[in-house]
Amino acid sequence: MTNLGDLEVFVRVIAAGSMSTAARDLGLSPAVVSKRIKRLEDKLGTRLLQRTTRQISLTEAGQGFHERVLTVLAGLEEAEAFASGRSSEVNGVLKISAPTSFGRMHIAPNLKPFMDRHPDLTLNLILSDEFTDIVGGGFDLAIRIAELNDSSLVARRLAPVRRVLCASPEYLAQHGTPETLEDLKRHRCLPAHNMDSWRLEGPNGPVVLRPEGMLITNSSDVIREAVIAGLGIALRSTWDIGTELKSGRLVQVLPQYESSRNVALSAVYPSRQFLPAKVRLFIDYLAELYGPVPYWER
Numbered sequence: 001m002t003n004l005g006d007l008e009v010f011v012r013v014i015a016a017g018s019m020s021t022a023a024r025d026l027g028l029s030p031a032v033v034s035k036r037i038k039r040l041e042d043k044l045g046t047r048l049l050q051r052t053t054r055q056i057s058l059t060e061a062g063q064g065f066h067e068r069v070l071t072v073l074a075g076l077e078e079a080e081a082f083a084s085g086r087s088s089e090v091n092g093v094l095k096i097s098a099p100t101s102f103g104r105m106h107i108a109p110n111l112k113p114f115m116d117r118h119p120d121l122t123l124n125l126i127l128s129d130e131f132t133d134i135v136g137g138g139f140d141l142a143i144r145i146a147e148l149n150d151s152s153l154v155a156r157r158l159a160p161v162r163r164v165l166c167a168s169p170e171y172l173a174q175h176g177t178p179e180t181l182e183d184l185k186r187h188r189c190l191p192a193h194n195m196d197s198w199r200l201e202g203p204n205g206p207v208v209l210r211p212e213g214m215l216i217t218n219s220s221d222v223i224r225e226a227v228i229a230g231l232g233i234a235l236r237s238t239w240d241i242g243t244e245l246k247s248g249r250l251v252q253v254l255p256q257y258e259s260s261r262n263v264a265l266s267a268v269y270p271s272r273q274f275l276p277a278k279v280r281l282f283i284d285y286l287a288e289l290y291g292p293v294p295y296w297e298r
Helices: 004-016 019-026 030-044 060-083 100-117 169-175 181-186 220-228 238-247 277-290
Strands: 049-051 056-058 092-098 121-127 141-146 153-160 163-167 198-202 205-209 234-237 264-270
Touching: 004 019, 004 030, 004 060, 019 030, 056 060, 060 264, 092 100, 092 277, 100 121, 100 141, 100 220, 100 238, 100 277, 141 277, 153 277, 163 169, 163 238, 181 205, 220 234, 220 238, 234 238, 264 277
Parallel strands: 092 121, 092 141
Antiparallel strands: 049 056, 141 264, 153 264, 163 234, 198 205
16 A cells, blocks of 8 residues: 555645655655655556656646545545544645735635634635645635636525626716627727736627727736726726725626626535535535625625
């Protein structure tokens, strides 16, 4: 039988991205880590990693093996928790990926109750607007806002997401209020930070617009502040500008057009037969916190 410790070393190497970093995390020498990976490959009779002087990468066999080893280790963790009666008492590290603005506005302010409830658990929250490689990055789960079509991952819907066209009252007073989509051609439209098209649903079905504006940025927060300041019209999520809509600092325009109903806030995690208790508890917490009608819509 394969040495369980070798499997844990292998998983840590992939999560760390290098043998030297994994060795430091494990308190071992790089030579020992390399020897244990070689022993694992010899046992399996196949190469798991491609090694260069600067980086490592998984072979095709290594990718499939890594996914299955994660399942084994997760199942072992769950079995230990069950046998020792610790199913609701979790510890260790929970590594989470989340969108930058959403994580700052709606995850970070709500962490205290969960962390108070589980004082032995450490949260490693990584904020990024890129779709991270959950398995390759060693993440336990990712929070995503999108239409999810990746069948290799498990997704749990946490809340609906509405995106609306909006502008400040000052902008509309100066430039007028558009009454049709055609009118948008005569307005200042602020493209998304990632230059995605505006995908809307209206009275006649789906519509795709590609706005070309005077502001280009890689920051969603910059677009948010620009539309509030009166620079133009933007397509924004209500979780992002719900407070401004309620206060009147922003006004919804062309309300008959909103984003696709298929866009949702979801928790995404590798397909596993046994979901670790720490992952399940955090997902349950977020699902209860947001719900079918999230607080930013109330």
